[in-house]
Amino acid sequence: MTTTTQPSAKDRALLIAGILMIATTLRVTFTGAAPLLDMIRSDYGLTTAQTGLLTTLPLLAFALISPLAAGTARRIGMERSLFISLILICAGIGIRSLPSAALLFTGTAVIGCGIALGNVLLPGLIKRDFPGHVARLTGAYSLTMGAAAAFGSALVVPLALAGAGWHNALLMLMAFPLLALFLWLPQWRAKQTSPLTGARALHNRGIWRSALAWQVTLFLGINSLVYYVIIGWLPAILISQGYSETQAGSMHGLLQLATAAPGLAVPLLLHRMKDQRGIAGFAALLCAVSAAGFWMIPGQAVLWTLIFGFGSGATMILGLTFIGLRASSAHQAAALSGMAQSVGYLLAACGPPLMGKIHDTAGDWRIPLLVCAFAAVVMAFCGVLAGRDREITPG
Structure with a gap:
């Protein structure tokens, strides 16, 4: 059963803002590295195939973690599961930005795990809490995600070339999940549980x-x-x-x-x-x-x-x-x-x-x-x- 109280207009607006901000993290923190792949490959002496693993690792995480998302949400709730996904994305960005090739790949995998949780749970949250506005919110969610990814891709190269270096350029992408965490913090106390039946x-x-x-x-x-x-x-x-x-x-x-x-x-x-x-x-x-x-x-x-x-x-x-x-x-x-x-x-x-x-x-x-x-x-x-x-x- 799902126990809910009627949310106020302010609460619904805050929830929508949190949803859209989470959406910004689900692509930019992954694809934002692509414009810097040549720099990364040159810095660490990677082959083209090895550099391609930076794109592959998150996809493997998506495939492996996605089936586990519903069970996680049943145990601790969708809101807290999404909060954990943002924590994982932040941690992954931090690890990926450290000066080590091994940590570059490790952090990328952690980011993929966080994105996988968000990819599965966020659309379900929209269906659960806004059943009459799924189309409109999904359109806004898609547009916000794409706009953030476009902004991040256009920003990282100028930052890297301006003297920040590619490590710091990637680290600055943490601004997206950090802001999402701030907006999502009120949802941590949510008592709602979602009867997901996917498993x-x-x-x-x-x-x-x-x-x-x-x-x-x-x-x-x-x-x-x-x-x-x-x-x-x-x-x-x-x-x-x-x-x-x-x-x-x-x-x-x-x-x-x-x-x-x-x-x-x-x-x-x-x-x-x-x-x-x-x-x-x-x-x-x-x-x-x-x-x-x-x-x-x-x-x-x-x-x-x-x-x-x-x-x-x-x-x-x-x-x-x-x-x-x-x-x-x-x-x-x-x-x-x-x-x-x-x-x-x-x-x-x-x-x-x-x-x-x-x-x-x-x-x-x-x-x-x-x-x-x-x-x-x-x-x-x-x-x-x-x-x-x-x-x-x-x-």
């Missing part, structure tokens, strides 16, 4: 035998694979094509801002469609065209950045929507969500180091970008299948 649903083995479930999972998983390869290596790709570090960092921020934009447009379009086959295939093909464009016509990098950001943001929203539309029950939706997250993040974790290794072997980014383009075509095929108006049969 039991995750044991539904029947979902793993469903072709439709695999189509949804692969649509989300390939989107994560392509997105994290591009978000992780875009600055290095652009620098290799003659762009400055500052330009590459700004482009990296623009990509994340473009990724947030579909959060306001796509939900409005979905209500007018009988099924989602057309929009799913189209959004995925935008990712394919832009990935190829980065190599074939690098002078139009701004255009490809905007197209890729919109396409990847739209496919992510569609994939999350498919989880609810294709499931025939709440328990099955939880099982499908767990399947899609675990498989998707594990698939995404393979991308950055694999593409980095291919770059080291081939000497340029042509093959990695063409692989991403081909993967996006496969994603379009999966999206057309997942977008059909049908449900998974109960298992």
Whole structure:
């Protein structure tokens, strides 16, 4: 049972502010390191593949920790679990910024654990406390997350080049979770407990035998694979094509801002469609065209950045929507969500180091970008299948 008291307008406003501030920490503290990867690699003498682990470690944490989030929330509450996620993110940023390659990787993994808790629990908190405003808050949540990530990506390189160094530039990203902790502190005393049922649903083995479930999972998983390869290596790709570090960092921020934009447009379009086959295939093909464009016509990098950001943001929203539309029950939706997250993040974790290794072997980014383009075509095929108006049969 959930015991609640009617919150005042001030309490609800403070809760919304806390939610939006937590959202800012779930991407910028992870992706903010990408514009500095060349500096980090040079400073520590890392190979491209080793540097790619800085993108992979959080993804592995997402895959491993996400299934544990519901159980943690049941034991200590969603509010306190989110507080702990912010503590982990702060601790990880501090560890990552110390002058040691080993601590760089350790801190990155800790950040991933904190983000994983927030990724799973924050949308559930919105559904629980604002059931009549899920669409609006989700749009604001997506936009806030993208805007913070864009700001962080554009800021870290000038800070590093201005004399602060990349260690201190990354350390300054702690401002986001520290402010979120301050705004979230009143929620620590919250007496609410959320009856999450995801853990039991995750044991539904029947979902793993469903072709439709695999189509949804692969649509989300390939989107994560392509997105994290591009978000992780875009600055290095652009620098290799003659762009400055500052330009590459700004482009990296623009990509994340473009990724947030579909959060306001796509939900409005979905209500007018009988099924989602057309929009799913189209959004995925935008990712394919832009990935190829980065190599074939690098002078139009701004255009490809905007197209890729919109396409990847739209496919992510569609994939999350498919989880609810294709499931025939709440328990099955939880099982499908767990399947899609675990498989998707594990698939995404393979991308950055694999593409980095291919770059080291081939000497340029042509093959990695063409692989991403081909993967996006496969994603379009999966999206057309997942977008059909049908449900998974109960298992």
